[in-house]
Amino acid sequence: MAYKLGIIGTNWITKQFVQAAHESGQYVLKAVYSRHEDTGKQFAQPFNVDDVYTDLETFYNSGINVVYIASPNSVHFEQVKAAISHDIHVIVEKTAFSNPTEYAAILELLHDHPNVRLFEAARHIQQPNFKVIEQQVAQMEKISGATFVYEKYSSRFDDYLAGNEPNVLSRRFSAGALTDLGVYPIYAAIKLFGAPKQSRYFATPLRNGADGRGIAILRYDDFDVTIEFGKGSNSHLPSEILGRRDTLVIGDIAEVLDVTYYDNEGAAHRLSQEPLENPMIDEAVKFADMMTNPVDTAEAYQELLALSKTVNQVLFDLRQDAGIVFPADK
Ligand SMILES: NC(=O)c1ccc[n+]([C@@H]2O[C@H](COP(=O)([O-])OP(=O)(O)OC[C@H]3O[C@@H](n4cnc5c(N)ncnc54)[C@H](OP(=O)(O)O)[C@@H]3O)[C@@H](O)[C@H]2O)c1
Incomplete structure (x- = not known):
């Protein structure tokens, strides 16, 4: 059974991911979220998708079971948090979160939603x-x-x-x-x-x-x-x-x-x-496998999550060293 995919962010990278997801045979695009209805419709139309939302809550209640998020980095946190709260699997573009504080809050939320899988889309x-x-x-x-x-x-x-x-x-x-x-x-x-x-x-x-x-x-x-x-x-x-x-x-x-x-x-x-x-096909296939076979892939999934968390920490340490502060850090 294919995953019902929703997307956030309507730039070229999302189009590439949807094409990869469809090519993998594991996902079908069902819903599009955009801040603007026209932009959402424009994105959805070539995929023959009618479900376009400008309200995040309605989007997450539309029946999708996985969301691909490719909005600007600073916006990921709130959008991921809401997805996990709705028990929706998340594929979030790199870089997933602004800092380790955000990451820790997400891990805590995942703890309360153990069936949800979170993937940072580091495709390479x-x-x-x-x-x-x-x-x-x-x-x-x-x-x-x-x-x-x-x-x-x-x-x-x-x-x-x-x-x-x-x-x-x-x-x-x-x-x-x-x-x-x-x-x-x-x-x-x-x-x-x-x-x-x-x-x-x-x-x-x-x-x-x-x-x-x-x-x-x-x-x-x-x-x-x-x-x-x-x-x-x-x-x-x-x-x-x-x-x-x-x-x-x-x-x-x-x-x-x-x-x-x-x-x-x-x-x-x-x-x-x-x-x-x-x-993006390789990651789409890998993530689908981890969502479909959570027990067999439990160790690999935990390793991937730990890697993503370490990368987040190192990015933060590097910024600290260079004195680069994001508003999200405050
Ligand atoms: N894996 C890859 O190869 C790859 C390549 C490029 C980018 N990325 C990642 O993808 C993410 C998006 O990058 P991008 O360059 O496409 O970003 P972007 O053009 O700044 O924004 C992407 C989308 O997010 C929405 N958006 C724009 N500004 C926003 C705002 N202020 N608040 C909320 N939503 C906003 C827009 O969709 P709507 O207008 O429809 O709301 C827009 O199409 C980033 O995390 C980036 O690192 C990955």
Whole structure:
């Protein structure tokens, strides 16, 4: 039986998720929430969906059993809280919550709604090529360090340069380079190496105090992971994980493309497969499995939730280090 899907946020990413969800065969879009009826109808129409809501309570009472939330980060908390209270499964876009205080409140609520599953949509770690990276890292004799780069000029940066404050570059929406792009390599690092024992963040602030780019360093027992990300320029550098003499090179840490292992002799072995055209299908399938088989997947689900919570804490620690405060922190 397919999950009855509701969506919040009507930007391109939601369309991509709905297409992935439909392609997975596990979900059917049933209801659309938008702040504006016209926008909601415009989104719903190509999917032949009539149920469009501008009231969150009515939306959550419409019979959906899973919601995908892709609103600005700062809005996630209240929308997720309401969904869990209605016993609706939640797939919330990264970054799920603004800070550990919000996360703790959500975990407490989940405790009272044990059948509800909460997923942070960090799509890249659900892709087969990420598994390939994990397997190769496990086989490497020694990790000496890693450098992850994810720096892409954002279409919204034009808006910023024109003197405006787009949501994605605004602290008001718990946004900026760290929570928008840095979260991908940070997720990757924590999934591969666990929680760092220390973290530093050297942020380059925009005129509004949000971070436009930055360099984060995650310190582990005997190596560091350096992470560079930004929204106002394009980097074409790959990411790499250094062994002793061997190296794992990842063409794109967020799309998880072009994974190549250079062995001790320097010979290259291409490990990656061609990813699916829609990068959200893998997560849609994984989340559906965890909702359908809660007992068999209990351990994997708890691990995923713990990972998401650790990422949230590290993002917060990094912001603290750089002195970046979100209104949601107060
Ligand atoms: N996984 C990925 O690859 C990926 C890619 C892009 C974004 N994301 C994540 O998706 C989320 C949305 O990002 P985005 O760039 O699409 O954000 P956005 O354009 O600022 O907003 C997304 C949607 O949220 C609603 N919205 C806008 N401003 C709002 C406000 N002030 N209060 C409440 N709702 C508001 C709008 O829908 P209505 O007008 O219909 O209400 C809008 O379409 C973020 O968490 C982001 O990190 C993930």
